[in-house]
Amino acid sequence: MLMTKMKTILILLAVSLVLPTAALAVDCFKCHDTAEFKGRVVHSPVADADCLSCHGPHVSRHKKLLLQSERDLCLQCHEQVADTVANKPALHAPVREGRCSSCHDPHASAQKKLLRQSGGALCFECHEETKQDYKVSHQPFSRGNCTSCHAAHGGDDNRLLKSVGSDLCFACHNQSKKMEAKHLGQDMSGMDCLACHHPHGGDSRNLVRSVSHAPFAEKNCQACHGKDLGIDSCLTCHDDVLGSFNFAHNHLGIAGQGNPCISCHNPHVGDQQGMLPANIGAACRDCHADTFARQEKNLHKHSNWNRCSDCHNLHGSDGVAMLKQKNDVCNLCHDQHKGFTHPIGDDALDPRNNQPMDCLTCHNGNDGSDYRYFLRGSGERGLCVQCHQSY
Amino acid sequence: MKKIMSFKMSAAVAMAMVLFSSSLLFAAGPWNYVRQLPAADSGVKLGLPSALSIDAVKQRYYVVDAEGGQLVSFDKDGKFLAAFNAGGELKTPLSMARTSSGALWAVNRASSELLYINPRQQKVQRFSPKYPDGAQILPAKVAVDGKNRLFLLDQRRGAVLQLDDNLSVVQQYSGGKEFKGFVDFKLKGQQIWALDGLSAAIHQFSVAGEVAGAVTLEGLEFPVSLEVDSAGQFYVLDRHAGTVVVFGPSGDLRFSFLGKGKRHGQLWYAKELVFDWEEKLCVVDEGNGRIDILTR
Numbered sequence: 001m002l003m004t005k006m007k008t009i010l011i012l013l014a015v016s017l018v019l020p021t022a023a024l025a026v027d028c029f030k031c032h033d034t035a036e037f038k039g040r041v042v043h044s045p046v047a048d049a050d051c052l053s054c055h056g057p058h059v060s061r062h063k064k065l066l067l068q069s070e071r072d073l074c075l076q077c078h079e080q081v082a083d084t085v086a087n088k089p090a091l092h093a094p095v096r097e098g099r100c101s102s103c104h105d106p107h108a109s110a111q112k113k114l115l116r117q118s119g120g121a122l123c124f125e126c127h128e129e130t131k132q133d134y135k136v137s138h139q140p141f142s143r144g145n146c147t148s149c150h151a152a153h154g155g156d157d158n159r160l161l162k163s164v165g166s167d168l169c170f171a172c173h174n175q176s177k178k179m180e181a182k183h184l185g186q187d188m189s190g191m192d193c194l195a196c197h198h199p200h201g202g203d204s205r206n207l208v209r210s211v212s213h214a215p216f217a218e219k220n221c222q223a224c225h226g227k228d229l230g231i232d233s234c235l236t237c238h239d240d241v242l243g244s245f246n247f248a249h250n251h252l253g254i255a256g257q258g259n260p261c262i263s264c265h266n267p268h269v270g271d272q273q274g275m276l277p278a279n280i281g282a283a284c285r286d287c288h289a290d291t292f293a294r295q296e297k298n299l300h301k302h303s304n305w306n307r308c309s310d311c312h313n314l315h316g317s318d319g320v321a322m323l324k325q326k327n328d329v330c331n332l333c334h335d336q337h338k339g340f341t342h343p344i345g346d347d348a349l350d351p352r353n354n355q356p357m358d359c360l361t362c363h364n365g366n367d368g369s370d371y372r373y374f375l376r377g378s379g380e381r382g383l384c385v386q387c388h389q390s391y
Numbered sequence: 392m393k394k395i396m397s398f399k400m401s402a403a404v405a406m407a408m409v410l411f412s413s414s415l416l417f418a419a420g421p422w423n424y425v426r427q428l429p430a431a432d433s434g435v436k437l438g439l440p441s442a443l444s445i446d447a448v449k450q451r452y453y454v455v456d457a458e459g460g461q462l463v464s465f466d467k468d469g470k471f472l473a474a475f476n477a478g479g480e481l482k483t484p485l486s487m488a489r490t491s492s493g494a495l496w497a498v499n500r501a502s503s504e505l506l507y508i509n510p511r512q513q514k515v516q517r518f519s520p521k522y523p524d525g526a527q528i529l530p531a532k533v534a535v536d537g538k539n540r541l542f543l544l545d546q547r548r549g550a551v552l553q554l555d556d557n558l559s560v561v562q563q564y565s566g567g568k569e570f571k572g573f574v575d576f577k578l579k580g581q582q583i584w585a586l587d588g589l590s591a592a593i594h595q596f597s598v599a600g601e602v603a604g605a606v607t608l609e610g611l612e613f614p615v616s617l618e619v620d621s622a623g624q625f626y627v628l629d630r631h632a633g634t635v636v637v638f639g640p641s642g643d644l645r646f647s648f649l650g651k652g653k654r655h656g657q658l659w660y661a662k663e664l665v666f667d668w669e670e671k672l673c674v675v676d677e678g679n680g681r682i683d684i685l686t687r
Contacts, residue, residue, distance in 0.1 A: 230548060245503075246483070246500055246503050254549075255572060256549045257548050288613075320439070320677050354431060354680070355678075
């Protein structure tokens with residue numbers, strides 16, 4: 001008897017709790033097509049028909065009538081991601097900018113983790129330059145399992161790698177005797193596999209980067225090793241290069257007593273001539289972390305901003321920022337702009353410092369900015385009044 | 392050469408007195424803008440000011456203009472005195488130092504040489520000094536101390552070097568395991584202070600070559616130059632941030648001033664800090680084509 005009464009009370013209590021929510025959900029779905037909220041994976045508030053856990057029914061300061069900003073709303077429940085945001089030095093741009101819905105559908109999806117598309121297809125939407133056909137592809141890459149190696153939200157490494165050095169690779173690859181023999185019996189625990197192996201693909205089965213330094217290709221290790229010559233290790237053969245540093249600014253003196261050349265050039269293999277990485281910015285980032293940090297924070301930036309060598313002479317230049325052709329660098333690509341630009345050159349002096357104006361006076365092609373065309377201020381007024389104070 | 396390097400006691404004493412009195416007169420207070428070199432209305436133009444040398448005895452400023460291939464002098468009030476191109480021999484000069492006899496050492500970057508210039512005789516000698524192992528020194532900065540001893544910053548190994556009258560290396564000053572290479576150094580009496588830019592560390596040596604210590608600095612983006620005031624504080628120029636950041640003798644952050652931009656009180660890819668004879672702070676600002684002088 002007592003049990004029957006308890007059951008009745010519990011049923012009534014459950015109905016009383018569910019009914020208002022169900023009623024509200026019904027109200028929402030009067031207008032919003034329920035088909036848009038169905039999928040193989042459904043966000044738990046949607047499954048519970050608890051629309052009001054994320055949306056206000058009447059008004060909101062945030063788009064889509066969200067109760068909070070997208071970032072704050074998501075991180076409220078997804079504590080693990082919140083922990084990453086708070087503690088990891090490198091964050092994926094959408095995470096840093098609080099654009100969770102760029103990758104995740106907040107209601108329902110056919111993909112796990114509510115992703116908008118399957119792994120690789122989703123990543124290549126933004127990382128288009130990464131989508132390449134290789135003769136031989138690394139299996140996670142060809143299968144679109146980007147998260148096998150990359151942490152989607154954030155990590156300790158700017159490439160968002162799950163771990164660095166050989167630890168990343170040894171998570172899948174066993175350190176065999178054969179592999180050790182290939183690496184001359186060296187201790188592989190401290191090696192940076194990615195220095196020589198391309199993690200996405202290549203021409204050979206071992207994914208070794210495509211351009212080889214001649215002594216390496218010829219297995220003539222003694223041409224460079226066994227001598228502690230610093231920069232002379234390279235100058236012994238490449239002495240003609242030394243003159244390319246004879247400019248007001250250059251990249252010498254960056255490795256102490258060591259060899260400055262290998263700060264940028266891989267002495268064994270690379271993706272392009274000069275044994276440089278395909279992503280040239282990867283060679284620059286170690287020393288110019290501050291520039292990359294500013295670039296990443298800014299809303300608008302120059303296209304291909306990661307290809308530093310498009311604008312900078314990497315050995316040396318007489319320009320203040322080692323620019324090609326000093327401050328005339330923009331004309332290398334934007335020559336037609338000369339016809340309709342604000343006056344520049346020796347006849348148009350910047351009143352702030354009496355120096356000739358150039359494209360970089362108004363555009364920040366290096367760091368980017370929060371304004372369109374990476375202007376250094378609002379094009380409507382803020383930028384112009386720097387000089388035209390009566391404007 | 393021996394004669395050129397000869398020790399001038401009177402000049403050294405005068406310099407020491409000037410420095411000592413300046414430390415008493417300019418002890419503290421906010422930094423204020425005094426003037427720029429060249430004055431905006433002077434008609435003098437600097438292409439790429441890359442370094443500044445001070446003559447504390449004559450109270451003159453010598454600006455090295457890399458783009459113009461010239462050395463430009465100003466008096467203590469900032470009045471333009473003369474421009475000198477050593478008969479066209481200066482090609483992308485980066486640094487200069489003046490001996491007590493009035494001769495000049497200059498770093499000629501375009502040829503990676505060291506020039507010895509006797510302005511009175513209108514004579515220029517070119518040198519390519521080498522390490523004892525035969526490796527060519529790639530000079531970036533030059534300085535002369537009160538005893539006319541010659542010091543170079545070498546870009547080949549990132550070290551500060553002391554050279555004798557025959558331009559042989561007699562002393563090398565460099566860092567330890569984490570050393571990335573010095574980008575600037577200053578001579579203060581018998582001490583050498585050198586800045587390792589990429590490691591953001593200041594190293595101290597005695598002229599005799601003993602390592603006196605090193606401090607690591609926090610919070611800098613791209614340090615390129617240093618100065619040391621009479622109270623032992625470090626002034627570090629952050630080229631990318633456009634600021635001068637002041638640290639205590641143990642590397643504790645004290646304050647920073649100036650900022651990135653093109654107006655007065657702002658820096659645009661500044662290159663070097665130098666204290667003048669009154670411990671006024673001179674900032675060599677490449678991007679703005681001027682030297683800003685500040686006092687407090």
